Amino acid sequence: MQGMVFDIQKFSIHDGPGIRTTVFLKGCPLRCQWCHNPESLKRKPQLSFAPEKCIRCGWCFANCPQQAHVLINDEHVLLRDACVGCGKCAEKCYSGANTLIGRKMSVDAVVSEVLADTAFYESSGGGMTLSGGEPMSQFQFTRLLLQEAKRHGLHTCLETSGFAPTERFHQIRDLVDIFLFDYKESDPAKHREFTGVAQEIILRNLAELDRLGSRIILRCPIVPGYNDRPSHLREIANHANRLPNIFEVHVMPYHPLGKSKSAGIGQEYLIDESRFPGQADENNWIGTVQGMTRVPVRRG
């Protein structure tokens, strides 16, 4: 079977222990206002368009089946509404003006690329991490990738928002060595406002994984003006204290780096990037959470 992958990143050192390869799956049911991977939200391939790189070779103008590429007043314009993401323009665009984000890959193709760095995993206690997007929303593909990884003896991590049917977590639990589980907002109303979905199922899945003995790292993006409230920081610590299988908390100070990617895929960006956390803010958040729990709190 095939899945929709938008990146495979080698020498990942922030997505689990050791040196890892992170496979990013496309598609996510959440719409977090601060998402730093906006190209990961939709399942379908999307064209990333950078007109400043165009060298006017003319290929896409002539070959786009939808005639979505046009020259207006010597400016290369992409008619986004006409674009269906077929990627034909990107096939022969060597300047990088047109790049298709997201491609279908088979399980074997993905795993064989992951296996290329096996020697590095062995020496560092690393392995494969699945991320995205939300890997659980391509559940079958995720499950097969994990199975194949395990068949090769790889250590596996899964980065997840936790927003998926509990039954699915039951099915793959044994194939995952560490869950990197997001905890984004503790207030239910704010959770729906900021992420687009309700938090109940997420909390239920977190508790369930913990109950069943899965090892969990709690990943907490802190976004100035949104969730950088003492009450939320306290709730992070509370979860770490209540759930014994949470062995680490990662506090991830928000940074507006996703803005560049949004522009490329023609998506409007919601976050006010003037709210840039300073070093003192970051230290404060980490220190505050650490002060309320014995579970190690790190900067993610």
Place this chain on the structure above:
Amino acid sequence: MNDSVIDNKAGVDEIATITLSAPGRMKNVLTDYKSSVHYLRDRASSDPEVRALSPAHREAEIFRRILMTIPVGIIEGESLAGDYGTSFGDAGYRAIAEAAEANKKTKAAAAGPTELGGFLALQAQQNGYLAFFTRAHTSPAYDLVLEKGLNGIIAELEAAMATADDERRDYLSAEIVALRAVIAWSGRFAELGFDECRRVPAEPAHSFHEAVQSLWLVHTCIGVAERGDGSLSLGRIDQYLYPFYEADRARGVPAEDLADTVTDLVLKLNRYADASGAANLGGVDAQGNDLFNDLSRLIVKVCTGLQVPAPILAARIHPGIRQDDFDLLTDPRLIRMGQPSFYGEFSCRGALLARGIAEADVHRWAVNSCMGMIMPGEEFSDMWGGVFYFLLPLELALNRGRRFHGTLPFELKTVAPDDYASTAEIMDTTLAYAKEILAILTQRHRAINQVQGESNPDPYLSALLRGGTLGRDRLLGGPRYHTAVVDTFGLVNAADAIAAIDRVVFQQRSHTLQELVVAAIGDFAGQEALRLELMAAPKFGNADAAVDRIAAELASRYAALVRACSDDKLAYLPSFHTLNYHVSVGGSWGASLDGRRRGEPFAKNIGPMQGRNRKGITSVMSSALAVDQKAFCGGQALDIYVEPGLVDRPADRAKLQAAVQTYFRMGGLQLQVNGADVRILKDAMAHPEKYPDLTIRIGGFSARFVSLLPEVQRETIKRFEAGT
């Protein structure tokens, strides 16, 4: 004398608690020694009495005169003797020496490029290859000096004179003159109050300080005798000095004093010669025991504190290295400076064994200069013996026996076909041309070597390189081993080019080979689409089997060709060593079929062409490992760049260490680790095409820096400036 804190526990703890007020000790002392050495050499050389001597005696006498007349002095606060130069002379002397130097520089500049990079670029353009000769770059038998003293060595040479023929007797007596000159020079410092200089280096050393004093005096004189002081290396310094260190510790000499001695040596090393001399740290003995000792730790600590470029810390890494020691070697303060140079203990041995060093001997090997692997005390290694430009034979193959621009000063027999059916045929023809050019290069080099050995002998250095025949020059059979490295530029570019040809001409068939050649000769003018198509083909450094296979095959077959030029007297060793000259040499070379434009740098060492790796350091390493590096007994460095702040985080530093160990375990020879910093970020803003792979980590995720919007990049830089 400094802010040390001493803990009276013995061993590593003690070293750990020493704090050195080192930065304050690094004075900016100007000695201007080169002007004196040059002036005094010229003066002695023009004396008819000197010219009448045999070449060996002439050199020995010039050497002696320099040492006896060069102004010497004391630097306050330093315990080691051995400072010299124009600055210590009187006003009259200074005026003469400086004027002579200025004159010399003007003449040299008028004769052509004086900087090696410019010179290599010119040779690339004019001749397409270079047969050369490198001075200095050596690791003599310091252990012998410390054990026997120069008088002990003189006794050996005198004994050899009894049974030597006339020629060797002449040379042996010249060696004795040179050694005595160093003893007399040392006496000059004794007169200034350095009592140890009455004993060393004439006699064996009896303490750590004496040993270091002896080492310094003997070491710095090599630059004088060799007529050049590039890359004067120290060999297994933490091994041969260790018995003296250990004896002093046992006698109760305070750790602080020993640290001061090491500091004084490092200060001298930075004041004279260049920053390319290697100091080996650690290794494994013949029984498999880890050799990283307290002196190794002390040297690292001193250099970490001083933050100085010399010496190159050659860290010998093996699976059994202690974690504490590996942490010491990957201290952020070192990594940020591009120190140390990491070497795979066992992978390097593999290369030496492949070169023909005996299994029983190989554990004694040393890193020499910035990338060489040699047998210290027994080898003269001509580290830029030849320079080979790999794109040349490729151009000849693709362009019917003609280079893309200009002509060659020689004719070749190989005939390039008018057209090719496959890249295999292109590679065969390329290597056939390479073979012929290498024959010309090495033949020329042998001739240069012979002339150098006969006309410019160095009896001083030759007395300190052993194992061959006593009384022969270092170039003519004195040392046990004589090697010359053929430094090779552009292999990766050639591999990228052939991979591009394969894709564009043979697979996609979108262009003919002829079209590509014409476009490249025209520097891709009006052909940007074609150039980008070449750029889109697989590139080395991304763990792509298609191009890695090509690089591996070219490299192996080329290495064999270089080795085949050796004979029992002189071994030619291949290397893709470029230093930073890939910039200047590429600067003088036309466009190539990998999509490189005219004047753009070549790839550096065995790394990807700048701007072409997109898959992180493990992929860069994987590509480099596809090449059989055992064949590169001339040494082979790979440069990797890690994100800013990585080594400051212990967990991530451990991952870097794991990557380094893996690289060596899989056969890599040498790694240069560069921690990206603010300067690199700024350069990446200005020249994004150079850094497609530069990753930064901030606020919860990693991003390719060059993909960020300018305002975000600026903000990121500000944060780094504030944070680091």
